Amino acid sequence: MTVEEGIDISEAGDRGVLKKIIKEGEGTDTPNRGCQVTVHYTGKLLDGTKFDSSKDRNEPFEFKLGKGTVIKAWDIGVATMKKGEVCVLTCAPEYAYGQHGSPPKIPPNATLQFEIEMIDWKVEDLSPDKKKGILRHILEKGAGYGNPADGALVTVELEGRLKADGKVFDTRTVTFTLGEGSENNICEGIEIALESFSKDEKSRLTIAPKYGFKSEGNNELGVPPDATLEYIVKLVSFETTKETWSMDANEKLEQAKIYKERGTNHFKNNKFHLSIKMYKKVDSLLEYMLDDSSETEEIKTQAKELLLSAHLNLSLVYLKVNPPHYFEAREHATKALKYDPNNVKGLFRRGQALLGLGEAEQAIQDFRKVVDAEPQNKAAANQIIVCQATIQKQKRKEKQLYANMFDKFAKHDSEIEKIRAKAQVDVIGEKVGEWGVGEGEWTDQQRDRKPTEFEKENPNILMLDKDGQFKNM
C-alpha cells in the first residue's frame, strides 16, 4: 500500500475503496447514515480523463448517505469525512459501475477516482414540511429492501425520553397498526418516521411537539405540553405486501406471526370475520411448508406451532360467530389435532363443535380426553355433564319415538285384527255375558287413546288413570 493511493477503508478489506486525505477537516464528527450530505466532487478515470464534476454544474451535489442512492464507494467513503475535509477516493469497479460501466462516459470495469470536498450535512428530516419536526439519526442499519406501508402491522421496541431533562417516560415493545398508533400512545412523528424504516433498523428520533403530543401533552405517559421528545426506536418486524412465493421460509414465518397477531387483535375487538381472514392467511402461508423436504426441521417445528395455534383459534372464532359455524369449527379443530393429537384446547373445541352439531357421543369422548389430561379441568367436566344430559335427552327422545312406534304398530295390528274378526262369523254374538265388553277389559276406545305429554316424556312410567286402571302406554 502506497501513500499515493491512500488507506483501504472497504469493510471487506479488499482494497475496493482507497482514501487519501488532502486536507484535514474540522472536529471529529462524521455524518451518519440517512444524513443529507452536501459535497463538491470531481470524478476522473485512471488515465486522468474527467468524466463529471459538480463544479461544472456550479452547484454542490446533495444526496442521502447510506441509502444506496450513490455508488457503494461513496456510501462508504463519504461517511468517514469530517466537515471541510477534502480527500481522494479511489474506487474499484465492484464499488462503482462494475463490469458494464455507465455508458457513455464510464467504460466497463473502470476504476474511478473522486476528489471530494465535504461541505456540510444535515441530520435527516423526515417531517413532511421539512421543518426539522422529525429528525432521524440511524444507529443500526436495517436489512433488506422495503418499508412498512400505512396500515401495516408493525412491532417496535421503543424508549422515549424528554429532550429537556432526559426523563424516560416510555419503554416498551409494542405492536400496532401504522396509522392507528394513537390508540397505543404512539405519536404521529414515530408513525411518519416508521414509514421510512427498514427491518431491524434502530434509530434515534428527535420529535418536535407538533409531531409529538402537541400542546396537550400526554397525562398517561407523563409528557408535559409542548415537549420535544427523543425516542430510540427499533423496527422489529412489519407486515409486507410481498407475495407468498417470493418469500423465503423465515419471511413466511414472520409474516404468519404477524397475521396471527392481527387475527388475535381482531378477535379481541369482536371483528370475527377479519380475524378468520387473518388466521386463514397463516394457513395459506405455511401449509405446504411441512411437506417441503428442503426446509429445516427447526423451521418446520415453528411452522407447525403457528399452524396449530391458527387452527385452534379458527376453531374458536367459528364457535363464537353468530350463529356458530360448528362444522368449520370441527374441521379446524381436527386439523389442529393433526399437529398435536392431545392438544387440550383442540379437543375441547372439537368437543364443543361436535356437541353443537348434535354429536354428543363423539363430543363426550373428546371431553373425557381433556379430563384425562387435566383432571382439574372443570369446564371439561361440566361439558361432560352437559353431554350426558344431552345423551339422556336424546335417548328419551328415541324411546318416545320407539314407544310411539310400538303404539302405532299395535294400533295397526289391532285394526287388522278387528277387520279380520269382523270378517269371521261371530259365533258368540255381540255380547256374551262377562266375555263381552265389561270390567277389567280395555275397550278399543281406551286402547286408541293418544299418550299424554307426561307419558311422552316418561314412556317407561306406567300410570293409573282416575278409574284405577293402568293407563295405556
Place this chain on the structure above:
Amino acid sequence: MDHHNDIVDLISSLLDSGKYKEALSIPYEEKFEQSFKDNCWDLISIITSKIQDDTIIIKPSLHGACEELLKIIVEKATPEEALLEFIEQLEVAKNDSQFSIILIPLQLLLKKLHLKRGRSLEWCLNSITTYLETIPIPNYKLEGVERLLIDCDNNMRRIVKVYSMIPPFYKPFIEELNKEDNIVKTKEIICSFLISLLGKPMIYIDLDPDSNAQSEARQLCATIIEDICVLEKNVIKFLTYVEVCSRERETSKLRKDSEEDISPYDHREKINMTSLSGLFYTIFSDHFQIMDTAIPQVYSNEYIVHTTLLTVNYLLNYTEYGPLTKALSLCKSLLNRFPTNASYVFLSLPVHIDLVKGLVKVAIYSDYEGIRKTAVNLIGIHINKFEYKGRCMLIKCLLEIANHSGMIGYAITLYKNSINESFKNPVLDECFTGAQLMDMIKKICYLPHGAESDLVELADQIITALNFLRYLVLKDTTNQTGIRENLTYIETEYLEKLRTGLNMSKAHYEVKLKDIEESKSKSDEHINVSINIGGNVLDKIPMENKKEIIHSALNAFHLIEGLSARLSECINLTKIKC
C-alpha cells in the same frame, strides 16, 4: 359611463369596418387618453374576440392591428389589472390564434412586473396548462408506418402548434434567471411547469426517433428537456419525487399541509407520476440527447433503475399507444443499465413484481401487435437479468399471474433455457434440483380439471411442458436434477390424465367434425352445431371455418399425442438404463 362604453364600441366598430389606422391612433388622441387607460380591461376581451383561426391569413392587417393595440394596452394600463384580464383571456381563449396573440403582451407585462413576478408568472403558466388541457387527444389504433398519419390529425397539429408557442414565451425568463443570482422559487416555478409539459398531452404522443425522428413534437420535447437541464442542473434529483408520488398513489393518502408556502415541486398538479414519467422517459430512454452534465456520474445504477421502473409501471397502466411505447422503450434501456446476474434479494422490492405484472397484462391484452411483442421480449430480458434463484422466483410469479396458455408456455421456455444455461456450468444450480425442481414441475404440469381440462385452451402450455420434460429426461443423463425420482409422478399425475383427456377430446371433436360434414351433405336441414373452443361459443361461423377450427384442434391433439408418446418412450428408456 357613456363615455367609457364609447371608446370600447368605437374601437370595436373601427376594427370591424377595417379602419385599422384610425383604431390605432385613438389611444394617442388626447381626448381619449384617459378613457382608454380606464377601459383597458374591457378592451382586451373585445380585441381578442376579433381574432379567428384564419384571421392571420384572410385579414392580416386586422391581426396586426389587434397585436399592436394589445401592445399599447400593455404600455398604458395598470400592469396588475391588465395581467389579470390577460390571464383570464388565456384560459377562455376560443382558438389557438387568440391564445397566441395574448401570449406576446402577457410576456411584455411580466417583464414589466419584474420585481413581484413570482406569483404572476405561476398564474400565467397555470393558465397555459389549463388551455392545453382543453385540446382533445387523438387516439387512433394505427401501427407502424401508418402512425405517421397521426401527425396530420387536426388536434395533433393543434397540440404541436400550442406547444411550439410556449418556449418563446418562457425563454426570456430563464435567461433573466441565469444573469442574476438564482432566484430559487422562480426557477422552480418554471421548471415544474416544464416538467408538467412532459405529462399530458405529450405523454400520448409517440416520440420514438425510430418511427419519426424529425417530428415537430420530438423537437419541442428536446427543447423542453434541454431547458429543464439548464434550470435544474442535476435532473436525477427528481427521482426522489418519483418515490414520494408513487407512495402517495399507493396509499391514496395526502398528508394535508396547512401551510401555503410549499415548494413548486410539491404541487401535485404539476409534478405527478404522469409528468415525472414523461421526464424520465426523455432522460433515460436514449431517445433524446441529454446534456452531458445533467446526470451526475455518482448515482448507483440500482437506485436509478429501481426508482425509474416505478414510472415504467405507472405508464404500463395505460392502454394508449403513446404511454405504452414510452414505457417499453424506457424499460428496455433501464434493463440495459441493470447489472446481469442480479441478486434475488432485489425481488423483495415490489417494483420488479409489478413490472412483470404490468408487462404480462400488456403482452396479453394490448390492442397493438408491436407493443405486445415488445412486452413479451422484455419479460424475457427482465427475467434473465437475475441469477438463477431470482429467475425461478420470477418464473413462478409468471406462472401464477398469467392466465394465458401462450404466456405460460413462454414462461416454461424461459425456465428450460435457464436450466440449459446452468448445465453448462460445472455444477448445476441448486434451484434446478430436488424439491425445488419438483415444485416447478408441479406448476408446469398443471391440468386444472384433471383429465377433463380443456386441452385446446391449454395446448400451448402442454406442448411446451412436454418439450421441456423430454429435454430434461434426455439431457440429464447423470440425474443431476433428481428428475428420475419424479418420473413416477409425471407419469401417473400428468401423462396418464393427459392421455385420457386426449382420447376424450379427440373423440369429441371427431364427432363434431362428422356432424358438420353430415349437415353439409344435407344442407337444407340446418343442423345447428355449436362448438365451444376456449370458452367462446362459435356459432354463425361459415362451415369451412368451422372445419378449419376443428382440424386445427385435432392437429394440436395429434401433436400432443406424439410428444407425450415420445416422452413416455424417453422415460422408459431412462428407467431401463438405471
